[in-house]
């Protein structure tokens with residue numbers, strides 16, 4: 503049986519833009535560390551000032567831990583995830599989820615690394631001689647695919663099966679003046695064209711596994727199938743799920759959703775108020791209210807709701823860590839409403855399980871609903887880690903998985919819903 507971590511990232515330092523990653527890191531630095539960094543920054547002109555500042559930053563294990571994994575090539579990145587699990591959690595196979603007699607065993611872990619389309623948000627902003635001129639998703643793809651190939655070649659255990667999600671921001675692609683999406687279609691056709699020919703998850707899996715990893719020499723055009731399983735959308739980078747104020751942008755997202763519905767492509771969208779906050783409208787874009795509009799949109803020509811069957815995962819269960827206390831639960835409740843009303847809408851708990859107490863809160867929240875809704879929620883929650891981003895709250899991948907594996911608040915069978923049955927259904931593999 504396969505255990506699923508349906509939300510993780512495999513990225514190096516060249517993939518996000520620098521200001522986004524610095525922002526993300528400083529966001530999570532504690533008050534006193536922030537205070538000492540600011541205080542020491544005043545003394546940067548003194549020789550000891552620089553040294554002291556560097557050592558304060560280096561003393562933060564979480565920052566150094568995150569930077570170390572992001573400095574690694576992506577093959578070694580995945581290998582280190584595996585080594586950590588084998589050395590610190592499951593020394594002998596298989597993966598064990600549950601306590602004592604009440605346990606379910608898995609022999610493989612499915613990872614779906616979610617790429618992010620960082621685009622060139624700040625291009626031209628700086629007056630420097632050299633600029634970041636290209637940050638196409640293709641470059642990131644190439645690095646990730648080489649990394650997976652290397653993992654497959656060098657891993658002793660082959661514990662992971664890796665099926666990446668392609669990052670996409672429709673704003674970074676064109677549409678021609680006749681209202682027909684051109685570049686977007688070219689991109690989607692390249693990786694997902696034949697997905698509508700997979701009547702069953704088994705067929706979909708066969709398609710993905712037919713990707714010739716050994717033949718892949720950094721040129722995806724030379725390989726005639728694609729290893730991508732789904733699409734990742736990231737509103738804080740400027741993706742607007744329902745851009746009502748622009749006919750052109752709205753046309754693009756409609757094209758995308760229509761494509762994903764017809765081809766049965768799973769889509770994961772970031773849905774919390776944190777993350778790589780690059781676009782000023784990140785709060786508005788990340789809100790589940792945007793998705794309610796998209797899912798319930800009625801096509802006036804056909805009088806149908808064409809996107810209501812979109813296979814969608816709203817990530818992080820709508821977490822609102824940064825919002826004021828009286829608003830903290832709004833998105834979570836909206837996500838619950840969508841999950842209960844739309845058959846193909848799911849939510850994942852990635853990043854949230856960095857603290858064990860989260861699982862107790864989740865259980866309490868589920869139990870606060872009438873029985874019918876409880877059942878629905880149990881069928882729609884997906885386990886995810888948000889590795890490597892989660893290194894801002896845990897020290898390792900194994901610690902995060904251990905919290906889930908050993909919490910006794912959910913039975914092993916209930917956990918099996920989150921880490922196998924639900925993601926299997928959502929991912930269609």
Ligand SMILES: [Zn+2]
Nearest residue numbers: 509852888891
């Ligand atoms: Zn994430």
